[in-house]
Amino acid sequence: MINITMVYSGLFADLTSLTELSLKGNIQNKFKPTVIKDDVFSELKSLETLKIDGPANVTFGKGFQNITMLQKLDLSGITGNCSFQRISHNMFLNMPKLTYVDVSACDILDIEEGAFGKLQYLEHLDVSHNKQLGFASLPNITHNLNKTSIRVLRGNGINCLSGIGTKILKRHFENLKHTNISEIYFEKNRLEQLEPGAFRLLPNTITSISFGENKLTQGRYILDYFFLQNIRVYNISVQLRPPPFPESIFEQCAEKTDVLHENKQYFDNEDIQEKEGNKYESMMNDFIGSKWNEHHVTFYIPKTLEVLYANMSRLYGTVPEFGINATGAREIYAQDNFLYSWDGPVHGMENIKIMDLSNNFCSHISKSFLKYARGLTTLRMSKNDIGKSLSSDMEGEIFKNTVSMKVLDLSYNNIVDLSAPMFKNLERLQTLNLQNNQLSTWRVKVDHMKSIQFINLKQNRLTTFGKEAQMSLTKLFQITNLSIDLSGNQFLCSCDSVHFLEWITGYRNRVVHFNRYECSSTSSHKFNFSDADNSLKLLKKNCKSYLVIYIVTSVAVAIMFSIIFGIFLLKNKWKIRYVIYRFKQRFKTYTGHSIIPQADSPSYEYDIMISYSAKELSFVLTDVIPRLENEAGFQLYIKDRDEPAGISCGEAIMEAIQKSKRVVCLVTKSFLKSTWQDYELNMSRMEAIEDRENLNFVHLIIFPDVCNGSISIQTLDLVRQECFSEYPEEECAFDDFWETLISHIKELNRH
Known part of the structure; x- marks a missing residue:
């Protein structure tokens, strides 16, 4: 020192x-x-x-x-x-050639009038961070600056850290009117409002204004933007940041305030507002110009404005359809606000190159929002919640007109899925950032992006890439310097993903942080990405042996299930046939075409259906009909006599079974060899089991020629033993047989 x-x-x-x-x-x-x-x-x-x-x-x-x-x-x-603490009017008297003066953070309490006005060559003046000067000191600071070469004035933090909002009055800018100043900075001043007309006191040479880190609220002063004809940069960013803690609480600070004079009133009052009301009404018509069409208005802002900083500016609400007439505007920074719905479209955006809408709590973007953003090259929309809007855009309409796009940031947006044509018109895209979303599949077409350099898919839910996605990226790898970041995704390492693992290993030099990748916990195989070649060989070998086992096992299981299914069908074939018939019958009932009485009807058309083979027709005519119909009075169904014409044999049999109280089968050798009698017997049995719930519904008369054969034993297994009787061989026993049978049937009918 x-x-x-x-x-x-x-x-x-x-x-x-x-x-x-x-x-x-x-x-x-x-x-x-x-x-x-x-x-x-x-x-x-x-x-x-x-x-x-x-x-x-x-x-x-x-x-x-x-x-x-x-x-x-x-x-x-x-x-x-x-x-x-004080700058006198002659402090710099002996330094007349000064062009740059920095007296920031000097605890200055007072600056005499015209202290800097004597510096003819002064271009840059910085009085920032003298917290007790206040805006009330500006008239003294700027006095006679019109006699200097002033270009830049910095007054950041010339008010205390805490307190109610401050206001810039017209008198504060009055001395700047005839200067050639181009840049003014009044950041961190608790600035909340400007007196209407204050901006109009600034000279036409103003190109940059910075009011960052204040607490600006919208007011009538915004109409004065129209008078800033050469403004290039306007900064109203970071309006939400609180003063530092705990300095703002314990600081001992008393900024200078404006005072009232007897003959001059520098504050707005009701009289002044009333007098200027008509004037500002006219200005409103100039600022909000003629309507672009009958549905929205157009805002006219200085044609020279190139950059607008409005990040953290407490902007709140939706972005409706409106127009801007700002032919010189190139960059708009509106991140960290509360623009929660982007409806649009915003007309007049053709010349905007850079736009940042990140972190705006937005949950909706319309398909027409970017309709007029043809000149946009950089668009940042990260840290919002527009994933649902993007997922529902199946035709890629949102980015349809952004044909000049080079950088697109959609990270942190809860995107679950993107359609294949989402970026179909972004042929000039160089950087695509989809980091920290919830993408589980990648089907977006990108092979038309001949200028693409980087795709960021970090921290998603991707487990593999399909063949189409692999082919699309492969084309780009061959003609561009594309690199892709897939870190943070849990890849599926199994036999099903061998093709993907082989592909990504082949292009590992294009994959960022490839050696750090890991398999998901649900993977059936291990895969070491840091030793990908050997891991791939081992995986292929294991999967090859698994394939043989898989094929053999699959064939064996298929045969086993076929056998089981065949046995099931064979064992239940009559039940299946009966169920199918009943289903068809109910369907006809629902459609109004059924002519068959239901099984639970209280009366039947026939007492007994006689089931017999063609060779037993004479027996039916000479014995059965006389005994059961003529003598006993039963109404019999005899197929050769009562079968209706015009319907199939199977349907006729089922109708007869359902119209009869009982079925009596004349079981002879010819009966057992007949397919139709087999059908009658088994369908009668199914009717007894499924509908009548009584096996007594079927009664077998076993004739002597089959009584001792093996076939008769198989037949008897179809019904219970008490449901059959044996026809006698001796003629003397015929009368007793028919009397017993008639008595048995009548007894059953009574119950």
Whole structure:
């Protein structure tokens, strides 16, 4: 450390060519008055830039007049020690060639009127972070600046950290009206409003205005934007950031405020507002121009405005359909707001190149929102919730007109799926960021993007890539320098994904962080991406042996199930046939075509259906009909006599069974060999089981020629033993047989 009070004459005598000198941090007690020995510094004839501490009551004596080349003076307390509280009107009198003055963070309480107005060549003035100056000091600071060459004025943080919102009045800008100033900065000033008309006091040379990190609310002053004819950059960003804690609570700060004079009133009052009401009504018509069409309005803003910083600016609501007339606008930064629905379309966006809408809590984007964004090259929409809107866009209409797009950021948007033609018109796209979404499949067509360089699919839910996706990316790998980031996805490592693992291993040099990839916990095989070649060989070998086992097992299982199914069908064939018939019958009933009485009907057309083979017809005519119909009075169904014409044999049999109270089968050898009698017997049995719920419904008369054969045993297994009787061989026993049979049937009918 050099004690600035100990410097002596001749110290800098040999430094005749020195152009820049920094003595920052060489005052031990910044609150103790320290003399700046101007005669010592006068030896620096070529000095152009002086960076020095600003002690209390600092002065720059006549010796500084000899430093004719001095242009930049840095007294900032940010980079050194600065504690003087007052700038007198003659403080810089001996430095007339200064073009750059930085007195930021010096605890200045007061600046005399015209203190900087004597610096004819002054271009850059920084009075930032002197928190007690307040906007009320601006008239003194800017007094006579029209006699300087002022270009840049910085007044950041010239109000206390905490307190109610501040306001810029017309009187604060009054002295700037006739200057050639081009940039003004009033950030971190709790600025909430501007007096209407204040902007109109700024000269036409203004190209950049920065009101960042304030608390601006919308007001009538925005109509004055129309008068900023040459503005290029307008910054109203970071309007939500609170003052630092705990400094804002414990700081001892009392900023200077405007006072009321007897003959002049500098604050808005009701009278002034009433007088200017008509004027601002007219300005509203100019600012909100003629309608683009009958559904929305067009906002006219300065044609020279190129960049708008509106991030963290407390913008709230939807983005409706409207128009902007800003032919010079190129960049719009509106991230970190609350624009929760992007409806649009926004007309007049053709010249916008860069737009940032990230972190706006947006949950909806319409398909026409970007309809007029043909010139857009960079679009950032990260950290929103537009995944559902994108997933529902099956034809790629949202980005249909953004044909100039080069950078598209859709990260952190809860995107579950994207349609194949989503980016069909983005042929110039270079960077696509879909990081941290929920994509489980990738079917987006990208092979038309001949300029693509990077696709970020990090932290999604991808497990594999389909063949079409692999082919699409392969084409791009061959003609572009495309690299793709798939880290954070849990890939499925199994025999089904061998083709994918082989593909990604083959293009590992295009895959970012390939060696760090991992298989999902549900994978059936292990795969070491850091040793992909050997892992792939081992996987193919294992899958080949598994394939043989799989084929053999599949064939064996198929045969086994076929056998079981065949046995089931064979065992239940009559039940299946009966169920099918009943289903057809019910279907006909529902459609109004059924002519068959239902089984649960209280009466039947026939008492007994006689089932017999053609060879037993004579027996039926000579014995059965006389005995059961003529003598016993039963109404018999005899197929050769009663079968209706015009229907199939199977349907006729089922009708007869359902119309009869009982079925009596004349079981002879010819009966057992007949297919139709087999059908009658088994369908009668199924009727007994499924509908009548009584096996007595079927009665077998076993004739002597089959009584001792093996076939008769199989037949008897179809019904219970008490449901059959044997026809006698002796003629003397015939009468007893028929009497017993008739009695048995009548007994059954009574129950």
